[in-house]
Amino acid sequence: MKLSADVRAFQDRLGYQFRKPELLVRALTHPSIASETRPSNQRLEFLGDRVLNLIIAEALFTADTVADEGQLAPRYNALVRKETCADAARQIDLGAALKLGRSEMMSGGRRKNALLGDAMEAVIAAIYLDGGLDAAKPVVLRLWGERIENAEERARDPKTALQEWAQARGMPPPSYVLLERTGPDHAPEFTIAAKLKTGEEAISRAGSKRQAEQSAATKLLDALDRK
Structure with missing residues (x-):
């Protein structure tokens, strides 16, 4: 499958080369432009949320070997919430590669936290389906790296x-x-x-x-x- 220039550029920013590029295209397809022959990223978002949760939970568990569940939980919540996913998406300019319907595009969809967060989770799922957890984990840890290091601070309002x-x-x-x-x-x-x-x-x-x-x-x- 041949990728468009904007999706190829995003793949480079993401730092992962897909063996099945159609997975990336699907991850970047918002429901506002989806069709029977062009599925949206909603199913991938569902899976990506769970993959992200596992990677972040393990990273926090490993990073602090003495913190109890009551300390780890708010750090985890801060790192997997939609706003944090959207910030990670902005870090690699995911919005520039999003495929949106005209109305969503005109209303500033490329900048919306909800759309960016959902798409970031879908991209994580696409990597997982393409290369497994061993492929998804380093990408997440790289994008979330500084956030994981400062998780205790981020856990506070x-x-x-x-x-x-x-x-x-x-x-x-x-x-x-x-x-x-x-x-x-x-x-x-x-x-x-x-x-x-x-x-x-x-x-x-x-x-x-x-x-x-x-x-x-x-x-x-x-x-x-x-x-």
Whole structure:
């Protein structure tokens, strides 16, 4: 099967060469453009979610040999939630390769957390079906690597963590500013900036204000950690 240029470029960014490229094409096909001859990625998403769960659970179990179930569970939840999957998808610009229907494309589907997260899980399933767990595991560990290392920090609510970071340095709490609301009433999209008094800020977009605020807080925390 011959891949289009955008899918070939994505395969390179993913770092895995498919023996059965039709699996990758299916993983990138959103239901809005699917047909009888072109199945969507929904079944793959179901499988990929389970593959991701196993890989992340094992990685956390191995990384911290003394943490109990009560400590590991919130770290696991933070790493497998849809927002984290979407962030991993953005890391390799999965949105550029997504195959969407016109209406979904016009409403900014390539940037939506839900679509990106679902597609990331579908891609993981495609790798698993193509090469087994031994193929899927290194890809997930590479994309989630830094997130796994910082899992304990990520397990906390990001808005609370950012507020604690600011207060520990004598700053007022961060502010969250709505920059833009787009999309129809049934599928709105909110762009929100998380800001500190010192001028640092991060911007995120999501289908609800809460998700956008949480995502912006996470991005700002990540940027502060890198400093």
